[in-house]
């Protein structure tokens with residue numbers, strides 16, 4: 099009853115007051131997911147033409163580009179024609195950021211991301227895109243019989259988001275029954291408090307980083323505390339690669355399926371897993387391309403870098419945006435009957451834990467955020483050598499100075515305790531042999547069980 103009140107009345111009201119169209123969008127996504135694969139491809143092409151036409155008129159950077167290329171969105175005959183437009187990476191986006199906001203954009207919110215490559219990016223998000231991302235997540239949780247208004251615990255934690263936990267937000271979260279467990283301080287005491295909270299709160303869904311949820315699961319198991327008998331329907335994980343050992347411990351301890359959701363703050367909600375196992379792309383609003391290291395598009399079934407075009411971003415476009423993540427587009431269709439295309443073999447970004455001097459297990463993002471907000475830091479790599487020593491490699495511009503260096507060291511020590519922070523400036527950071535960049539590595543062992 100309460101869930102229906104929230105899902106049908108309170109949340110839609112809240113969204114329309116914010117100027118979001120997520121309720122109508124979700125209704126339309128609920129319908130279109132059952133179209134045939136061909137009909138979804140037609141709808142996608144139609145939406146792509148409309149989106150590209152709009153940014154060609156309203157976004158200065160694309161206006162200029164189209165005229166240089168002689169590009170006419172009306173003549174787009176398939177999504178492959180997107181290849182006429184250049185790939186967009188973080189450095190290009192950073193250098194052109196003033197030309198990327200649409201002339202007709204409504205109010206935009208600023209976002210930051212460390213991204214999978216560890217290069218920080220600042221970008222802006224409009225209401226259309228927020229509405230899409232909410233609607234896409236809402237549709238996917240409904241696949242698991244979880245609706246907005248059902249009790250949800252979110253294991254998450256950007257310090258910025260935590261800072262916004264003012265009274266209104268707390269009240270809103272209470273009404274919508276979504277509560278936050280901060281994922282940064284994963285000491286045994288904290289994790290056991292989280293386990294107790296999960297037992298008390300009896301959420302229908304858990305949502306968050308697989309590493310953090312697997313850690314919670316492994317502590318509960320070690321202390322023989324059951325979490326499989328309180329009615330959790332699904333554990334949705336996102337933002338990091340989901341490893342098999344994490345999936346196993348999550349499913350065993352929480353007594354439900356662990357569903358993967360692929361997306362990021364920058365790229366948006368890209369793909370979600372359904373109960374039949376398919377990782378469905380939100381293709382009505384997203385085009386996913388897979389490219390080789392030289393930037394050439396790869397055929398279905400081949401592994402490469404994920405590039406996305408998000409068609410709800412006409413106010414601040416993400417067109418052929420390189421995510422740095424590796425995956426392949428599937429040739430298969432899903433047995434659930436949805437016509438949405440599938441992604442597979444997702445080698446998403448990896449985020450590790452670090453161990454503080456007092457033994458506290460910290461989410462690596464807690465250090466990443468310190469660097470992410472500094473404009474002069476172009477790239478970084480953090481290596482925890484021992485519990486006393488951290489190596490930090492930086493690529494910086496000329497705004498970097500001794501005071502900022504002190505600020506970074508202090509920030510690290512606040513999180514890790516009294517550690518030695520050795521900073522080395524480089525012109526370029528080395529990549530792993532796979533081409534994948536791990537921006538945080540701990541040489542210490544944080545075991546899962």
Ligand SMILES: [Zn+2]
Pocket residue numbers: 372373374375376378432433434435436
């Ligand atoms: Zn499916």
